[in-house]
Amino acid sequence: MANITWKPEGRSDVVAEVRxxxxxxEAAVAHSVPGIFGDCGGALACATCHVVVxxxxxxxxxxPGPDEDEILDMVEAGRRPNSRLSCQIRxxxxxxxxxxxxxxxxx
Amino acid sequence: xxxxTVVVGAGQAAVALIARLRALDADRRITLVxxxxxxxxxxxxxxxxxxxxELAADGLSLRPRDWFEAQGVELRLGRSAVxxxxxxxxxxxxxxxxxxxxxxxxxxxSEPRRLPAAAGGSLAGVHVLRRMADATxxxxxxxxASRVLIVGGGYLGLEVAAxxxxxxxxxxxxxAAPRLLHRVAAAPTSDYFRDLHRRHGVRVLEGLGLVALxxxxxxxxxxxxxxxxxxxxLVLVGIGTAPVVDLAARAGLTVExxxxxxxxxxxxDPSILAAGDCTSFPxxxxxxxxxxxxxxxxxxxxxxATLCGLESPYRPKPWFWSNQYDVRLQIAGLCKGYxxxxxRPGKRPGSxxxxxxxxxxxxxVDAMNDPATYMIGRKLVDAGINPHKSDLANLDFSIxxxxxx
Numbered sequence: 001m002a003n004i005t006w007k008p009e010g011r012s013d014v015v016a017e018v019r020x021x022x023x024x025x026e027a028a029v030a031h032s033v034p035g036i037f038g039d040c041g042g043a044l045a046c047a048t049c050h051v052v053v054x055x056x057x058x059x060x061x062x063x064p065g066p067d068e069d070e071i072l073d074m075v076e077a078g079r080r081p082n083s084r085l086s087c088q089i090r091x092x093x094x095x096x097x098x099x100x101x102x103x104x105x106x107x
Numbered sequence: 108x109x110x111x112t113v114v115v116g117a118g119q120a121a122v123a124l125i126a127r128l129r130a131l132d133a134d135r136r137i138t139l140v141x142x143x144x145x146x147x148x149x150x151x152x153x154x155x156x157x158x159x160x161e162l163a164a165d166g167l168s169l170r171p172r173d174w175f176e177a178q179g180v181e182l183r184l185g186r187s188a189v190x191x192x193x194x195x196x197x198x199x200x201x202x203x204x205x206x207x208x209x210x211x212x213x214x215x216x217s218e219p220r221r222l223p224a225a226a227g228g229s230l231a232g233v234h235v236l237r238r239m240a241d242a243t244x245x246x247x248x249x250x251x252a253s254r255v256l257i258v259g260g261g262y263l264g265l266e267v268a269a270x271x272x273x274x275x276x277x278x279x280x281x282x283a284a285p286r287l288l289h290r291v292a293a294a295p296t297s298d299y300f301r302d303l304h305r306r307h308g309v310r311v312l313e314g315l316g317l318v319a320l321x322x323x324x325x326x327x328x329x330x331x332x333x334x335x336x337x338x339x340x341l342v343l344v345g346i347g348t349a350p351v352v353d354l355a356a357r358a359g360l361t362v363e364x365x366x367x368x369x370x371x372x373x374x375x376d377p378s379i380l381a382a383g384d385c386t387s388f389p390x391x392x393x394x395x396x397x398x399x400x401x402x403x404x405x406x407x408x409x410x411x412a413t414l415c416g417l418e419s420p421y422r423p424k425p426w427f428w429s430n431q432y433d434v435r436l437q438i439a440g441l442c443k444g445y446x447x448x449x450x451r452p453g454k455r456p457g458s459x460x461x462x463x464x465x466x467x468x469x470x471x472v473d474a475m476n477d478p479a480t481y482m483i484g485r486k487l488v489d490a491g492i493n494p495h496k497s498d499l500a501n502l503d504f505s506i507x508x509x510x511x512x
Contacts, residue, residue, distance in 0.1 A: 029169075029170065030170060030171050030174055032126070032174070032177075037404075039400060039401070039404050040151075040400060040428065041149045041151060041152065041400075043151065043428050043430065044428075044435065044437075044478065045426060045427075045428035045437055046401075046426065047482065066455075067435060067478045070477075070478040070479035070482070071478045071479075071481075071482055073479060073482070074479070074482030074483065074485075074486065
């Protein structure tokens with residue numbers, strides 16, 4: 001299990017206990033986190049689960065793979081240095097306490 | 108009492124509709140009726156990771172059960188809707204219950220076309236793949252099948268071929284049209300996937316029809332239109348789907364190759380909306396049907412907005428994907444009606460994109476192992492930006508420059 005905090009821009013934080021193996025996109029959708037939709041279910045086709053990982057968590061979450069990296073270059077809200085697609089991060093004990101910022105796309 | 112919306116059909120469109128409806132209106136009563144005894148789930152993995160045994164059934168759920176509880180959604184799963192009484196505004200279920208509604212949302216999806224019984228379509232060992240139960244039945248059947256015939260070279264058939272080939276199994280894909288994917292893609296994309304499947308040992312037969320399947324009770328042989336025969340253990344029929352319209356048609360709603368809706372997902376009855384694969388809707392002076400996750404979600408959300416009195420007409424921005432072996436195909440736009448194509452090699456080995464034009468306007472991009480081009484293609488199609496073919500043909504030209512200026 002990992003305790004995860006989502007910080008959607010301009011909205012209240014969402015905190016949830018996420019079981020190991022579950023992707024952080026699935027967990028966000030299950031808890032109705034604003035700004036995370038996960039339309040394609042994790043197939044790297046929709047780019048609707050963009051999060052920004054807090055600096056101190058970068059080592060634990062790892063780096064984007066090549067396909068994710070190319071998609072992140074074009075996300076609606078604009079790529080930040082620590083941007084990830086949360087469908088590509090799976091919960092595990094080392095992520096307990098993780099904080100994710102959820103950027104909002106310009107309307 | 109707060110008004111009650113009854114959603115019939117429990118797939119992707121239904122869940123998108125419910126999520127948006129609840130976000131817009133905290134009080135409305137919502138009931139979801141679905142004829143499968145499981146929580147709403149994702150269909151795309153059924154022909155990919157789920158079929159390969161790499162994903163468990165509970166990993167398919169679109170939302171956990173407690174999400175529906177938290178949203179105050181009453182679930183009636185494992186129940187079919189049998190009739191709509193538009194006068195009384197009630198929906199009759201197969202257990203005899205009648206549910207009153209203020210609004211009804213039909214999210215009934217589509218169902219696979221089957222081979223007629225006269226052509227052997229009812230023999231044991233002949234499968235379709237649409238529902239979780241289909242995939243759950245297919246998995247153990249495949250374990251004992253060393254010769255598999257896939258009828259239909261569309262995306263479903265090709266994904267299944269990729270999932271089941273290897274391990275000494277002989278897999279044949281049979282396509283009656285002159286080439287694979289002929290209805291949904293141009294020749295360069297067909298060529299790409301033909302080569303891919305042949306490299307993986309799949310036999311690809313194009314321009315050949317199926318006359319009949321035969322066997323005493325289980326399928327044993329396929330007879331093809333050139334008179335040849337194939338010995339087989341298992342058949343997957345992937346020859347397209349038809350929209351589920353019976354319930355709507357019997358209720359007297361207008362049906363035109365799908366339940367006819369307008370751009371706000373309203374049917375011919377002001378109290379009844381429809382969303383997803385089961386609908387046909389106006390698009391570019393035509394009426395079209397789109398079978399995709401993107402369309403299901405966008406129409407579901409549009410229907411929710413309409414229910415709440417918002418003016419939010421649906422303008423489709425289609426996208427689609429398919430995974431086969433180590434190839435990720437991503438499609439932006441809709442290639443229907445294209446009159447020219449251009450092939451652009453990608454940066455990685457084996458990657459490429461196919462650009463579709465109609466009257467010099469860019470309408471779609473197929474990207475194979477080229478996510479960057481897919482994302483750029485989406486932006487260009489959505490924004491109506493038309494790159495010059497001569498620029499695209501020049502590999503030194505940066506397609507990023509098309510969206511940054």
